[in-house]
Amino acid sequence: MDGKMTDREDGGMGGRAAETVKGAPAVRADGAPTDPADAAGTAGTADLLKVENLKMYFDTPDGLVKAVDGVSFTLNLGETLGVVGESGSGKSVTAMSIMGLVPMPPGKIHGGNVLFKGQSLITISEKDFQKIRGNNIAMIFQDPLSSLNPVYRVGKQVGEGLTIHKGYKKKQAFARAIELLDLVGIPNAAERARDYPHQFSGGMRQRAMIAMALACDPEILIADEPTTALDVTIQAQILELMQSLQKRTGSAIIMITHDLGVVADMADRILVMYAGRPVEYGTTDEIFYQPLHPYTWGLMRSIPKRTAGDKEPLTPIKGNPPSLINLPAGCAFSPRCPYAQPRCHEEGPVLVKLAGAHASACHFSDDPAFLENSPLHDDEDADTVAPGAVAGMAAPEGADTRRGHSDG
Amino acid sequence: MADTLLKLSHLHKDFAVNRSLLQGHRKRFVSAVSDVSFTIERGQTMGLVGESGSGKSTIGRCIIRLINPTSGTIDFDGHDVASLKGRDLFNFRREAQIVFQDPQASLNPRMTIGEVVSEPLVIHRTGTKAERIAAVKGLLETVGLNPEHINRYPHEFSGGQRQRIGIARALALKPKLIVCDEPVSALDVSIQAQVLNLLDSLQAELGLTYLFIAHDLGVVQHISDTVAVMYLGTIVETAPVNLLYSAPRHPYTQSLLSAIPVPDPKVQRTRSRIILRGEVPSPIDPPSGCRFSTRCPVAQARCSQERPDLHEIEPGHFCACHFPSPTTP
Numbered sequence: 001m002d003g004k005m006t007d008r009e010d011g012g013m014g015g016r017a018a019e020t021v022k023g024a025p026a027v028r029a030d031g032a033p034t035d036p037a038d039a040a041g042t043a044g045t046a047d048l049l050k051v052e053n054l055k056m057y058f059d060t061p062d063g064l065v066k067a068v069d070g071v072s073f074t075l076n077l078g079e080t081l082g083v084v085g086e087s088g089s090g091k092s093v094t095a096m097s098i099m100g101l102v103p104m105p106p107g108k109i110h111g112g113n114v115l116f117k118g119q120s121l122i123t124i125s126e127k128d129f130q131k132i133r134g135n136n137i138a139m140i141f142q143d144p145l146s147s148l149n150p151v152y153r154v155g156k157q158v159g160e161g162l163t164i165h166k167g168y169k170k171k172q173a174f175a176r177a178i179e180l181l182d183l184v185g186i187p188n189a190a191e192r193a194r195d196y197p198h199q200f201s202g203g204m205r206q207r208a209m210i211a212m213a214l215a216c217d218p219e220i221l222i223a224d225e226p227t228t229a230l231d232v233t234i235q236a237q238i239l240e241l242m243q244s245l246q247k248r249t250g251s252a253i254i255m256i257t258h259d260l261g262v263v264a265d266m267a268d269r270i271l272v273m274y275a276g277r278p279v280e281y282g283t284t285d286e287i288f289y290q291p292l293h294p295y296t297w298g299l300m301r302s303i304p305k306r307t308a309g310d311k312e313p314l315t316p317i318k319g320n321p322p323s324l325i326n327l328p329a330g331c332a333f334s335p336r337c338p339y340a341q342p343r344c345h346e347e348g349p350v351l352v353k354l355a356g357a358h359a360s361a362c363h364f365s366d367d368p369a370f371l372e373n374s375p376l377h378d379d380e381d382a383d384t385v386a387p388g389a390v391a392g393m394a395a396p397e398g399a400d401t402r403r404g405h406s407d408g
Numbered sequence: 409m410a411d412t413l414l415k416l417s418h419l420h421k422d423f424a425v426n427r428s429l430l431q432g433h434r435k436r437f438v439s440a441v442s443d444v445s446f447t448i449e450r451g452q453t454m455g456l457v458g459e460s461g462s463g464k465s466t467i468g469r470c471i472i473r474l475i476n477p478t479s480g481t482i483d484f485d486g487h488d489v490a491s492l493k494g495r496d497l498f499n500f501r502r503e504a505q506i507v508f509q510d511p512q513a514s515l516n517p518r519m520t521i522g523e524v525v526s527e528p529l530v531i532h533r534t535g536t537k538a539e540r541i542a543a544v545k546g547l548l549e550t551v552g553l554n555p556e557h558i559n560r561y562p563h564e565f566s567g568g569q570r571q572r573i574g575i576a577r578a579l580a581l582k583p584k585l586i587v588c589d590e591p592v593s594a595l596d597v598s599i600q601a602q603v604l605n606l607l608d609s610l611q612a613e614l615g616l617t618y619l620f621i622a623h624d625l626g627v628v629q630h631i632s633d634t635v636a637v638m639y640l641g642t643i644v645e646t647a648p649v650n651l652l653y654s655a656p657r658h659p660y661t662q663s664l665l666s667a668i669p670v671p672d673p674k675v676q677r678t679r680s681r682i683i684l685r686g687e688v689p690s691p692i693d694p695p696s697g698c699r700f701s702t703r704c705p706v707a708q709a710r711c712s713q714e715r716p717d718l719h720e721i722e723p724g725h726f727c728a729c730h731f732p733s734p735t736t737p
Contacts, residue, residue, distance in 0.1 A: 261669030
């Protein structure tokens with residue numbers, strides 16, 4: 001716990017606050033280097049949230065959809081978990097399952113557990129869940145326009161949780177809502193709180209959503225693609241805001257996104273998902289600098305590199321993500337995996353811890369020769385390679401990657 | 409320059425907005441594109457980046473004449489296409505085509521992909537039916553689809569495959585220019601890379617010229633030879649791709665580049681971001697002087713009075729700022 005927090009401190013905020021771009025005075029959302037997060041973090045018990053082998057299936061006319069199939073992770077105060085994957089990988093359903101927002105039926109929990117401070121959220125009664133939802137665990141949705149009620153004033157919606165969970169009177173809640181809107185950087189908060197959602201711009205709506213989620217000081221904030229619908233300059237504002245608020249309140253964040261840049265920025269740990277299953281789990285540095293799973297490699301290779309001067313072809317992952325109704329036998333990634341062996345098509349790998357908490361669901365992740373295929377993704381600035389990364393892992397060209405690893 | 413395919417000069421596009429009846433008949437205009445000039449060389453790719461509402465797509469649509477520019481000229485291969493009409497306009501459509509952002513919405517769900525891809529050929533009365541079918545099969549193969557799927561419907565394909573169909577349709581008439589309007593932003597990263605590679609290889613094979621419109625600066629850097637950055641209907645900076653990314657001079661470009669999270673945690677932790685205050689102003693009532701002046705971290709009194717011209721600050725590097733940053737950040 002302590003180790004994680006220190007990681008976060010020197011890496012996360014301190015380094016970035018150190019300098020600004022020459023010639024352009026930077027306007028920063030996070031100003032003072034305050035450290036209440038540490039105090040809050042160490043005070044909390046271990047395992048604020050523990051998800052164990054969660055399976056959420058949907059019964060559809062076409063067959064059983066295994067939307068989430070065996071996801072496990074733990075989350076502590078002050079930590080940020082990034083959940084990465086392509087569309088249909090089960091990221092959002094995982095979040096909705098934790099929040100108890102999946103309609104059942106058609107959804108059905110086929111096993112596993114979600115423990116919030118040791119209490120199961122799977123077996124809990126809806127009445128008790130309502131005391132936690134929005135109060136201890138809050139969620140920011142991707143599309144703020146469809147998540148806000150168009151016929152209520154923004155201030156009323158932001159303060160609603162306070163009247164429900166904290167016993168605020170309507171006027172008190174509205175006054176607090178104004179403070180919260182001010183906190184998330186909405187100008188003229190007192191006036192804007194009386195506006196309706198359609199009068200807000202996209203970025204402001206997302207800020208209002210964050211204010212609403214923060215109203216009851218939740219311990220866990222689940223953000224489902226919070227910046228996907230926003231422009232980059234507004235995205236930067238929102239990410240900065242979430243980081244500074246996390247520092248202030250010490251809450252834990254689950255950040256669901258398909259953007260590896262966003263998790264590189266925000267996350268302490270990363271869970272990579274594919275076809276409803278976790279394929280790799282580790283610290284941000286482990287995932288980016290010592291990735292173990294071929295799917296993670298494929299994702300890294302697919303990103304257009306910002307330093308690439310000449311047009312060199314990208315190395316995409318061949319094929320398309322599988323249908324969740326009819327998953328391939330064995331490893332779900334095997335039909336697209338350039339290194340797949342006969343074993344991969346028959347036997348499904350399980351997520352195995354390899355180094356510390358770094359886990360990978362691949363039969364060959366413990367094979368050093370196999371890991372030679374890793375893109376290592378920073379061939380151009382090898383000096384920044386994480387200490388401990390295997391030296392000499394040159395990024396193979398597209399042709400090489402198809403050859404497999406029969407030598408290993 | 410001898411081999412310029414497309415030259416835009418002082419292009420303007422205003423859209424009329426009708427206020428409600430009670431507010432009278434005073435017409436107001438959204439100035440979506442204001443005084444935009446640039447050139448694209450044959451066989452090159454120009455990347456056009458900017459946030460939503462900056463006028464990127466409007467420029468693309470003006471160029472292929474899906475909408476008519478309010479004023480300005482569009483010089484395409486030596487002819488002004490801004491004022492083309494009738495038969496001339498019809499013929500121009502063979503020369504310039506577009507690939508749209510949303511492959512779901514831009515394919516007719518009731519047409520087979522064979523019909524979709526051959527429609528331009530039918531409209532332009534190219535070849536016999538048998539020749540057209542052969543051509544469509546060839547096109548499908550070119551974009552990496554199975555020619556046997558010619559009788560399938562768009563819903564039977566995935567997002568990436570649908571985008572390939574859109575590209576095949578754009579290629580059908582063998583155009584010189586393809587406007588790619590956010591062609592990969594609806595796709596997952598792994599699929600996005602497939603489509604980008606396809607666009608790259610088609611350009612090399614067929615000598616195509618692209619205007620590549622996107623908001624993802626990483627994608628634009630990958631595919632472009634030159635890049636133009638737009639803000640609120642104007643081009644604020646344009647330069648060869650490496651120069652623009654390594655040494656941006658306009659404060660908006662600098663903040664835009666700094667705002668993108670880099671998928672490399674160590675780099676990301678040591679970077680500093682320039683967080684812009686506020687949001688993009690309404691194009692109905694754009695700020696006077698420099699349109700970026702209301703959010704610019706280095707704005708001075710002159711900026712809100714006098715509009716800066718796009719001028720060459722070093723060979724090939726144009727910047728519309730009174731106070732371009734002197735050194736590289």
